[in-house]
Amino acid sequence: MRLIGITDQHRAKVATRERPFRLSEFLVVEEEAAPVLVEVVATQAVNPLLPDTGRGPGLIDEATLGTLQALGYNPQGETFYLAEVRATAELSCPLSVGARVRPASFADVRELLLPRETANAALLGVVRGTEGYALPPELQNRVFRYFPEEDCARPAEGVPFFLAWPELSRYPHIGIFGGSGSGKSFALRVLVEELIAQGLPAVVFDPHFELSFEQALALEPVFMERTAALSGRWRIFTLGRNVSVRFEDLTVGDLVTLFRAVMDGWTEQMEHCARLLWRQGDSAETYRRRLWLLADTLAQRNRYERAVEALERGEDPAARFFPEDPARQEEFREKLNVYRDYRDSGIAEATAHAVLRRLNYLLQGNLVGSQGTEVIEEALKQGQTCIVRGDARNLCVFATYAIRKLFGLRRRYRDNLQYGDGRSVPYFPPFFLVTDEAHVLAPKPKGEKDFAPARAVIREIAQEGRKYGVFLILATQRPALLDDTVNAQLNTKIILRTVRAQDLDTISRETDLGPHEVARLPYLSSGNAFVSSAILGRTVPVAVRASWTRSPHAEDPFAEWRRHLSACGEDLWPAVRAFLDANRGYLTEVDFAACLNHCQQSLNRRVTEAELRGALERWAADGRLEARPNRAFGGMRYVLRG
Numbered sequence: 293m294r295l296i297g298i299t300d301q302h303r304a305k306v307a308t309r310e311r312p313f314r315l316s317e318f319l320v321v322e323e324e325a326a327p328v329l330v331e332v333v334a335t336q337a338v339n340p341l342l343p344d345t346g347r348g349p350g351l352i353d354e355a356t357l358g359t360l361q362a363l364g365y366n367p368q369g370e371t372f373y374l375a376e377v378r379a380t381a382e383l384s385c386p387l388s389v390g391a392r393v394r395p396a397s398f399a400d401v402r403e404l405l406l407p408r409e410t411a412n413a414a415l416l417g418v419v420r421g422t423e424g425y426a427l428p429p430e431l432q433n434r435v436f437r438y439f440p441e442e443d444c445a446r447p448a449e450g451v452p453f454f455l456a457w458p459e460l461s462r463y464p465h466i467g468i469f470g471g472s473g474s475g476k477s478f479a480l481r482v483l484v485e486e487l488i489a490q491g492l493p494a495v496v497f498d499p500h501f502e503l504s505f506e507q508a509l510a511l512e513p514v515f516m517e518r519t520a521a522l523s524g525r526w527r528i529f530t531l532g533r534n535v536s537v538r539f540e541d542l543t544v545g546d547l548v549t550l551f552r553a554v555m556d557g558w559t560e561q562m563e564h565c566a567r568l569l570w571r572q573g574d575s576a577e578t579y580r581r582r583l584w585l586l587a588d589t590l591a592q593r594n595r596y597e598r599a600v601e602a603l604e605r606g607e608d609p610a611a612r613f614f615p616e617d618p619a620r621q622e623e624f625r626e627k628l629n630v631y632r633d634y635r636d637s638g639i640a641e642a643t644a645h646a647v648l649r650r651l652n653y654l655l656q657g658n659l660v661g662s663q664g665t666e667v668i669e670e671a672l673k674q675g676q677t678c679i680v681r682g683d684a685r686n687l688c689v690f691a692t693y694a695i696r697k698l699f700g701l702r703r704r705y706r707d708n709l710q711y712g713d714g715r716s717v718p719y720f721p722p723f724f725l726v727t728d729e730a731h732v733l734a735p736k737p738k739g740e741k742d743f744a745p746a747r748a749v750i751r752e753i754a755q756e757g758r759k760y761g762v763f764l765i766l767a768t769q770r771p772a773l774l775d776d777t778v779n780a781q782l783n784t785k786i787i788l789r790t791v792r793a794q795d796l797d798t799i800s801r802e803t804d805l806g807p808h809e810v811a812r813l814p815y816l817s818s819g820n821a822f823v824s825s826a827i828l829g830r831t832v833p834v835a836v837r838a839s840w841t842r843s844p845h846a847e848d849p850f851a852e853w854r855r856h857l858s859a860c861g862e863d864l865w866p867a868v869r870a871f872l873d874a875n876r877g878y879l880t881e882v883d884f885a886a887c888l889n890h891c892q893q894s895l896n897r898r899v900t901e902a903e904l905r906g907a908l909e910r911w912a913a914d915g916r917l918e919a920r921p922n923r924a925f926g927g928m929r930y931v932l933r934g
């Protein structure tokens with residue numbers, strides 16, 4: 293293996309006759325001063341009998357040909373292999389053409405690939421291109437890879453890939469990018485497992501109801517043990533059941549944000565109405581009642597105008613309208629007060645109703661309630677991972693409120709430590725904020741109509757979270773749609789298969805992936821990624837490890853459908869069996885109606901003809917019955933076997 297040309301200060305070309313190069317493999321250039329570690333970023337095989345092989349990724353040019361000949365290669369008469377390599381660290385002087393090159397060993401890559409301390413690091417997978425290295429015992433069999441076709445996991449070859457959590461305080465925030473089916477949810481699961489295992493407090497928004505960790509991925513003892521070790525360290529909270537937006541915590545600005553988020557069509561008039569009716573210390577009920585009373589009185593403006601005039605003349609219109617009914621008098625007085633307060637405010641009846649509709653939606657749905665985020669706060673203080681579930685729209689609104697609240701608590705605690713006046717503020721821990729579909733929470737602004745309530749707080753955390761120990765882990769299928777400020781602050785990006793040109797463009801702008809790596813992104817198989825990280829100072833190709841646990845939705849939907857079909861109508865078997873026993877062991881078309889009737893009576897439920905016929909066919913296929921065409925009566929004759 294020889295270095296046969298220089299591309300630029302850090303890139304060079306290597307040739308060998310021995311074997312093809314593998315993408316991402318590490319090589320060592322034996323420079324006189326000191327060996328230099330490089331990695332293969334593009335490969336090519338050249339066969340003189342097949343001239344087209346010389347074109348490939350364009351590694352051959354005039355100068356390269358000349359060097360090859362000078363080094364004894366015969367480009368017209370022999371097959372050889374070329375690679376473009378890139379130095380893994382900055383070089384002070386260029387590589388030397390003609391230098392010998394050899395495959396790297398574990399000792400060569402150890403310092404580059406492993407953090408000093410692996411105990412505080414997340415184990416994400418194995419570094420691709422390091423398969424076949426002789427590893428020290430403590431690194432052997434640490435990583436498993438999952439094989440979906442066989443639904444099993446096996447130990448993976450290669451150097452384990454770790455991401456050191458403590459380094460996040462220098463280079464915060466992680467992004468996981470990948471198209472549908474690329475392994476994004478799988479990688480997110482792996483990261484969350486690592487957070488749980490290390491007892492790092494985290495809030496995870498789970499719009500797909502898929503992040504639970506009770507079921508082991510495989511039946512091997514190591515998976516069962518790891519899954520058991522996670523138990524008790526994570527909790528699921530469901531929006532409306534144990535967490536909600538607490539009305540009393542809201543400012544009028546928050547409330548307007550919620551109104552805008554729950555229904556489209558928010559107008560300036562509505563905002564004017566919502567703000568004007570708000571009073572400090574309102575509960576959901578007092579605010580709702582004021583809105584309702586206003587909407588009601590505006591619908592009968594003439595009546596209340598007359599009542600106001602009567603009042604100004606010193607009369608009591610309530611007593612005149614409802615002479616015998618003190619309760620209705622009281623209600624009328626209350627309405628009149630509200631009407632007087634807001635009659636000149638320019639609020640139209642339709643506007644008051646529109647705001648009321650939004651408030652009712654918030655109160656009747658599961659979004660606003662009395663719970664707030666207290667249970668999450670408590671769980672975070674115990675180092676737990678809090679999985680918050682709810683339907684996507686409501687979860688997005690809740691996330692806006694919860695993120696602001698939790699970040700606020702942490703900030704208050706830290707700021708008080710630094711600039712406080714000595715008064716004590718309760719401890720609130722650092723935490724991770726994890727979400728899938730991050731482009732929904734923090735989308736790129738799009739013109740005047742743009743509205744994304746969570747974006748501002750996520751931007752704030754992206755920019756200031758490091759200072760407070762609040763870190764983002766954001767997964768998205770569409771990095772191109774994610775807010776630019778947030779995107780730029782994700783110091784570590786795990787990039788899986790990506791196909792869309794717009795996303796590839798964003799990735800090449802926002803990471804240090806070279807053109808060769810970006811060109812590979814559409815072809816990565818599920819679970820293979822490039823990790824581009826400021827922590828590592830470089831991009832590493834990684835095969836994401838098998839998670840210890842599995843998603844409750846992991847079953848192939850067609851396998852689920854087949855399972856459903858095979859179980860469907862199984863409760864009919866004892867009834868059909870009894871019928872056959874009583875009918876000399878067989879069933880023909882003539883007996884069908886009687887058998888159906890018998891099934892309905894013994895199961896006390898409706899049984900359809902199609903259901904019974906389907907069940908008979910299945911039992912014939914699985915050998916419980918024998919099916920023969922019945923010449924006399926048509927149809928089949930089913931006979932009990934054995």
Ligand SMILES: Nc1ncnc2c1ncn2[C@@H]1O[C@H](COP(=O)(O)OP(=O)(O)OP(=O)(O)O)[C@@H](O)[C@H]1O
Pocket residue numbers: 437438439440470471472473474475476477478479769818819820835836837838846
């Ligand atoms: N690390 C991995 N090792 C082996 N197989 C994987 C890995 N990651 C994903 N897969 C396979 O790819 C499938 C799809 O992965 P996953 O559900 O994570 O995709 P996704 O990118 O989240 O897609 P979507 O955005 O559509 O949900 C998994 O069911 C699994 O079979």
